[in-house]
Amino acid sequence: MKIYEKAPAKINLMLDVLHKRNDGYHEVEMIMTMVDLSDRLTMSELPRDAIIISSQAGYIPLDEKNLAFQAARLIKERYNVSTGVHIHLDKHIPVAAGLAGGSSDAAAALRGLNKLWRLGISDAELRVLGAELGSDVPFCITGGTALASGRGELLKPLPNPPQCWVILAKPPINVSTAEVYGRVKADQIAHHPSARQMENAIRNASFTEVCNALGNVLEDVTLKLYPEVEHLKNSMIRLGADGVLMSGSGPTVFGLVSKEAKVPRIYNGLRGFCKDVYAVRLLT
Ligand SMILES: C[C@@](CO)(OP(=O)(O)O)[C@H](O)COP(=O)(O)OP(=O)(O)OC[C@H]1O[C@@H](n2ccc(N)nc2=O)[C@H](O)[C@@H]1O
Numbered sequence: 309m310k311i312y313e314k315a316p317a318k319i320n321l322m323l324d325v326l327h328k329r330n331d332g333y334h335e336v337e338m339i340m341t342m343v344d345l346s347d348r349l350t351m352s353e354l355p356r357d358a359i360i361i362s363s364q365a366g367y368i369p370l371d372e373k374n375l376a377f378q379a380a381r382l383i384k385e386r387y388n389v390s391t392g393v394h395i396h397l398d399k400h401i402p403v404a405a406g407l408a409g410g411s412s413d414a415a416a417a418l419r420g421l422n423k424l425w426r427l428g429i430s431d432a433e434l435r436v437l438g439a440e441l442g443s444d445v446p447f448c449i450t451g452g453t454a455l456a457s458g459r460g461e462l463l464k465p466l467p468n469p470p471q472c473w474v475i476l477a478k479p480p481i482n483v484s485t486a487e488v489y490g491r492v493k494a495d496q497i498a499h500h501p502s503a504r505q506m507e508n509a510i511r512n513a514s515f516t517e518v519c520n521a522l523g524n525v526l527e528d529v530t531l532k533l534y535p536e537v538e539h540l541k542n543s544m545i546r547l548g549a550d551g552v553l554m555s556g557s558g559p560t561v562f563g564l565v566s567k568e569a570k571v572p573r574i575y576n577g578l579r580g581f582c583k584d585v586y587a588v589r590l591l592t
């Protein structure tokens with residue numbers, strides 16, 4: 309038997325850091341949504357007790373460092389599964405980009421293996437398992453749009469934002485999430501974006517209000533470390549995107565665009581100096 313699962317990328321429409329916790333994580337408030345840029349997982353049962361990861365992408369680990377491997381190992385151990393699985397990852401989401409590619413692969417593996425091994429695990433239980441693998445994995449289990457709090461694992465579902473184009477551009481640098489959080493000075497954040505303002509904008513289905521409510525306190529850290537991210541933001545604004553923000557810990561910058569006619573100019577303008585550019589829709 310084979311199971312296929314899509315693993316979409318996320319963007320953070322707002323991200324605030326409230327304080328550093330005793331366990332080393334940061335208490336956050338984030339509003340996240342999915343975009344139509346996905347990895348594709350194929351999961352095939354193996355009669356022997358093994359987890360094999362393969363991928364067409366030459367730049368991700370295929371051993372126990374792979375988050376899909378960790379997801380398979382976790383579910384196998386927790387539910388005493390004696391057979392194995394071969395997971396093929398058809399990667400499309402850029403890696404270490406702030407788009408949760410690895411977390412979404414882990415979530416898709418948990419969903420898929422629940423079906424492959426007929427375990428009957430509820431989504432709520434899958435989210436609890438997912439939190440052991442990473443703070444963004446619980447959101448990626450259910451997807452949609454949500455307000456995430458705690459370290460990212462406490463989720464309040466929200467309606468989807470008004471449909472629009474999303475231009476994603478990733479400069480050729482890899483950003484470590486741990487390093488970015490490690491440099492945040494939570495008590496010195498000058499401006500905190502408002503989760504309430506973004507939630508209201510989404511509930512009002514107002515594209516303009518969503519653009520006005522965009523904000524990410526991790527930008528201050530990543531833009532200082534990598535000035536090319538700020539350059540990319542400025543280019544996207546100059547080319548006419550309606551709202552522009554860095555996603556997560558970066559370095560991917562996204563631009564929200566309501567009018568399709570504007571998309572080619574922004575896409576082509578960015579492609580002039582950035583290789584990794586995508587024009588996609590929100591996954592609504
Ligand atoms: C910043 C965000 C925004 O969505 O995404 P990315 O930019 O990574 O996509 C997330 O908070 C990232 O979530 P995720 O990538 O799952 O992080 P984890 O694996 O749990 O943690 C990696 C490291 O980041 C730090 N970390 C993570 C989450 C959090 N709330 N506080 C933290 O301080 C910790 O140092 C941790 O060791």
Ligand SMILES: Nc1ncnc2c1ncn2[C@@H]1O[C@H](COP(=O)(O)OP(=O)(O)O)[C@@H](O)[C@H]1O
Nearest residue numbers: 373374375403404405406407408409410411413
């Ligand atoms: N299935 C996977 N896909 C991508 N990266 C993975 C995967 N499993 C483990 N990784 C590792 O996780 C790290 C973060 O990757 P990713 O999840 O793409 O970034 P981000 O958290 O910024 O969205 C990378 O260093 C990568 O080597």
